[in-house]
Amino acid sequence: MSRRPYVREVSKTRWYFRHPRYLRYMSREITCIFIGAFALLLLCALGRLADGQAAYESFLAALQGPWGTFGLLVVLIFAVHNATSWFNVAPKAMPVQIGEDFLPGKFIVIAHYAVWIVVSLAVLFFAGAL
Amino acid sequence: MAKSNKPIVWSLFAAGGTLAAFLAPALVLLFLLAALGHAPTLLQYSQLHAFAAHWFGKLFLLGVIALFLWHAAHRLRVTLHDFGLRQDAAVAVIVYVIAAAGTVMSVLFLSRI
Amino acid sequence: MNARIVELDVLRYDPEADSEPHFQRYVVPCAEEWVVLDALNAIKESIDPTLNYRWSCHMAVCGSCGMMINGEPKLSCHAFLRDYDGVIRVEPLANFPIERDLITVADDFIDKLKRVKPYLIPARDKPIPEGEYKQTPAQLMKYRQFSMCINCMLCYAACPEYSLQPLFLGPAAIALAHRYNLDSRDGGRDERQEVIASNTGVWECSFVGACSEVCPKAVDPAAALQQVKVASTIDWFKERLLPGSGK
Numbered sequence: 001m002s003r004r005p006y007v008r009e010v011s012k013t014r015w016y017f018r019h020p021r022y023l024r025y026m027s028r029e030i031t032c033i034f035i036g037a038f039a040l041l042l043l044c045a046l047g048r049l050a051d052g053q054a055a056y057e058s059f060l061a062a063l064q065g066p067w068g069t070f071g072l073l074v075v076l077i078f079a080v081h082n083a084t085s086w087f088n089v090a091p092k093a094m095p096v097q098i099g100e101d102f103l104p105g106k107f108i109v110i111a112h113y114a115v116w117i118v119v120s121l122a123v124l125f126f127a128g129a130l
Numbered sequence: 131m132a133k134s135n136k137p138i139v140w141s142l143f144a145a146g147g148t149l150a151a152f153l154a155p156a157l158v159l160l161f162l163l164a165a166l167g168h169a170p171t172l173l174q175y176s177q178l179h180a181f182a183a184h185w186f187g188k189l190f191l192l193g194v195i196a197l198f199l200w201h202a203a204h205r206l207r208v209t210l211h212d213f214g215l216r217q218d219a220a221v222a223v224i225v226y227v228i229a230a231a232g233t234v235m236s237v238l239f240l241s242r243i
Numbered sequence: 244m245n246a247r248i249v250e251l252d253v254l255r256y257d258p259e260a261d262s263e264p265h266f267q268r269y270v271v272p273c274a275e276e277w278v279v280l281d282a283l284n285a286i287k288e289s290i291d292p293t294l295n296y297r298w299s300c301h302m303a304v305c306g307s308c309g310m311m312i313n314g315e316p317k318l319s320c321h322a323f324l325r326d327y328d329g330v331i332r333v334e335p336l337a338n339f340p341i342e343r344d345l346i347t348v349a350d351d352f353i354d355k356l357k358r359v360k361p362y363l364i365p366a367r368d369k370p371i372p373e374g375e376y377k378q379t380p381a382q383l384m385k386y387r388q389f390s391m392c393i394n395c396m397l398c399y400a401a402c403p404e405y406s407l408q409p410l411f412l413g414p415a416a417i418a419l420a421h422r423y424n425l426d427s428r429d430g431g432r433d434e435r436q437e438v439i440a441s442n443t444g445v446w447e448c449s450f451v452g453a454c455s456e457v458c459p460k461a462v463d464p465a466a467a468l469q470q471v472k473v474a475s476t477i478d479w480f481k482e483r484l485l486p487g488s489g490k
Contacts, residue, residue: 016403029209032205032206039232040199049175049179064166065165087151135479
């Protein structure tokens with residue numbers, strides 16, 4: 001009896017279309033593009049800030065309008081998606097054993113969401129947006 | 131099989147991701163408000179300048195920009211690999227150089243405030 | 244008692260006759276409560292004795308009957324016909340070479356399993372007269388979840404990183420290494436870290452989480468791998484920042 005194992009090729013560029021769970025994974029991963037873009041925006045803002053009032057204010061003015069608004073809205077959506085997907089899996093990396101049992105993951109998740117709300121409100125308040 | 135040095139970039143990815151998860155939405159919202167013409171007080175020139183002049187503001191801005199960049203860099207490296215771009219070594223160099231450059235530029239800008 | 248006529252599209256492959264696999268349609272009278280494995284057994288018994296597939300316990304504890312059912316990695320003894328509509332597509336487990344019909348070449352997984360040393364490596368020789376290893380219930384619970392793995396390889400079939408990088412150690416092997424690392428009776432963590440903390444070890448994982456979604460025993464290998472990443476990262480910093488931590 002001769003053996004001739006058959007290897008099934010998997011597309012390296014389209015594998016994630018094969019199941020919704022892979023698409024969900026990719027949607028989570030591409031949030032990094034928008035977090036990175038926002039970091040570069042902050043860097044720009046910092047640079048303009050260092051250049052003086054006129055430079056910084058023209059930067060702020062450039063943000064206004066459809067492109068800036070729409071762009072930041074998209075960034076916001078992906079930033080929230082990053083946050084929720086991050087918090088939802090947080091318990092997996094940090095099991096908390098109390099006696100024989102483990103703290104149910106949902107408490108860790110709820111704690112993360114609670115801190116998120118408090119921190120966000122604090123930032124908005126401190127920034128004078130509230 | 132040698133132990134990997136991935137922990138160094140992974141810890142930056144994890145720290146940046148955690149910081150981004152908690153802070154990014156609120157920070158983005160501040161800039162979105164500015165884009166809508168209702169820039170919050172902190173984003174006015176005098177306020178933001180005063181914030182960045184203070185040691186806490188410097189630490190905060192450097193921490194946020196640097197960690198967001200390192201998080202995005204490492205995750206983008208992995209994501210490009212997932213999208214089929216297999217030249218991992220080249221991609222890694224490019225993304226980490228950009229993150230490093232951004233970190234250095236933050237320090238330079240902050241030193242001028 | 245025949246309650247339902249089920250149609251199955253089964254991927255066939257005869258290495259001696261076929262240049263590539265092809266689907267074969269079977270029409271099988273089935274009982275209401277049957278699983279896909281029962282349908283395959285009915286085919287082999289009465290319709291086509293040349294059909295090849297692995298199975299043993301028929302109760303989701305042996306891990307033999309893993310296959311793709313409508314594109315999802317499942318144990319065929321654990322896939323109830325009543326949960327499926329229309330023609331059911333049955334293929335060998337993904338990401339493994341096909342040996343024949345629904346039988347895959349599992350060698351890669353077995354090799355990787357051996358490399359992580361999935362057995363207790365005591366820290367020192369304990370002679371029998373010294374008595375047994377004692378373990379509290381709390382110490383047992385620490386690793387128990389990860390000990391439930393039945394080596395069924397569904398997680399390897401689900402893992403996209405394994406499909407993209409065949410050198411990746413994979414979910415089950417690393418989760419089992421973690422199980423032994425967490426065992427209070429074990430002293431072999433350093434040896435296992437050499438294997439699992441490598442670039443093709445845990446660091447190939449990008450936390451897709453598909454492995455945990457398909458695991459029939461709720462092992463949650465994704466959690467094990469994230470915990471290994473955290474532990475390996477702490478190791479990495481300790482080795483470089485704390486004097487005397489070098490091994």
